[in-house]
Amino acid sequence: MEKNAPTLCSGVSPEIMEQLEKCSVRKQFKKGDYLYRNGDEPAGIYCLEKGLVGLVTVSNSGRERLVRLFKAGQYFGHRSLFAGETYHANSLALDPVECRLFPKADVLSLCKKYPEFPLGIAEKLAKELGRAELWLGFLTDRQVSERVADGLLYLKAVHPAHSWTRREIADFCGTTTETVIRTLAAFEAEGLIRQKGRKIDIVQREALLECASPH
Amino acid sequence: MEKNAPTLCSGVSPEIMEQLEKCSVRKQFKKGDYLYRNGDEPAGIYCLEKGLVGLVTVSNSGRERLVRLFKAGQYFGHRSLFAGETYHANSLALDPVECRLFPKADVLSLCKKYPEFPLGIAEKLAKELGRAELWLGFLTDRQVSERVADGLLYLKAVHPAHSWTRREIADFCGTTTETVIRTLAAFEAEGLIRQKGRKIDIVQREALLECASPH
DNA sequence: CCCTCAATATGACCTCCGTCATGTTTCTTA
């Protein structure tokens, strides 16, 4: 498998990709930059080649929630485009980002030509919806400590190289920075993880999993 | 506009609908019946002609969460089909249900023929994903009373005729029956709603809205 | 190598709301 070969989705043939390549625009963002913001008109589909992007909703109380993540090889910005809505969240570079933008007009015209393209988009959206709805139930059912255990495992799995801050973990798990800090301290006391400086190492993966989904 | 004319989605022409009609199977369910269950293989796409269907996730602690709703004229069961996954939730008849089932094989073959079909599916999935992710943030940000205010307005808007139980409201808002009962009692004391028997009437919609999204 | 600022850490406090127990009302159906 070729490194960083940009693939939009399973249903998209190399032929389509080739056509898209031609009209794509390269973009770069520093860590902390926004690729787009809540309310903006969708520009097209982004394909992430390097880095890490987080989709962040902001409530009217100002609290931020990390609702979706994209790593190298994945694409994003497709939801708003296909919903025919403006962006419903901010797109934040959690690490330095290099990506391509496939302009809206080109994406839509390709949709008409290749039926397997929207089919692939539908597949991705369907999987994301399933994940969101399962997590939605988890958020209100489980204690914060269980959510942090589960969230930590997930975040580490998505991007092991990223240095996840307590704030990011809190925003993902639907809690506060302080509570994450206390929870991690408890995990460390039990020997489940180890913290040195800002780094978090998972020591007992199995025990942490058990902590995330007790019977 | 014709009453109850089954429309799969905006992008689906009458021509496609006609083809689907031919291979559809009529089904009926009593209130409380499950149309399908978590883990089942997707059978096709359901089109709801009468009644109300709730999508219910069950956590391993046994708690139920109402994650999506379908009323007459809407279709469902599409997520699992297009994700290529088994159902991730139970499909529950909240009222007596009459529906059609468009078998999987026919749906998929139509997808290949009509590119605008998967495009319409993608649009619906994208909108549902947006709603889910916004609600996800709301669930962890806001007090239960705000969620109940918001949830009550939403549920009433989706299906005013349905007699929403305190349990259903709780499952939707991510809380317990007792807390919903107490919250509704408080709303009634403030004159925002009126309860007679099991019926809930919204008296001051604006005030309730303000209660749902305070500044 | 400082200097600065964000990230991490810890304590005190308090309230929201989940849990359990118990009782009442309302609907259904036999």
Added chain:
DNA sequence: TAAGAAACATGACGGAGGTCATATTGAGGG
């Protein structure tokens, strides 16, 4: 219409976790 089962209601209790205040640590820039 009586009976049984849901749904609704209310009280008491306690703990999880949010908030605020205040250090301390560590990372990156000049």
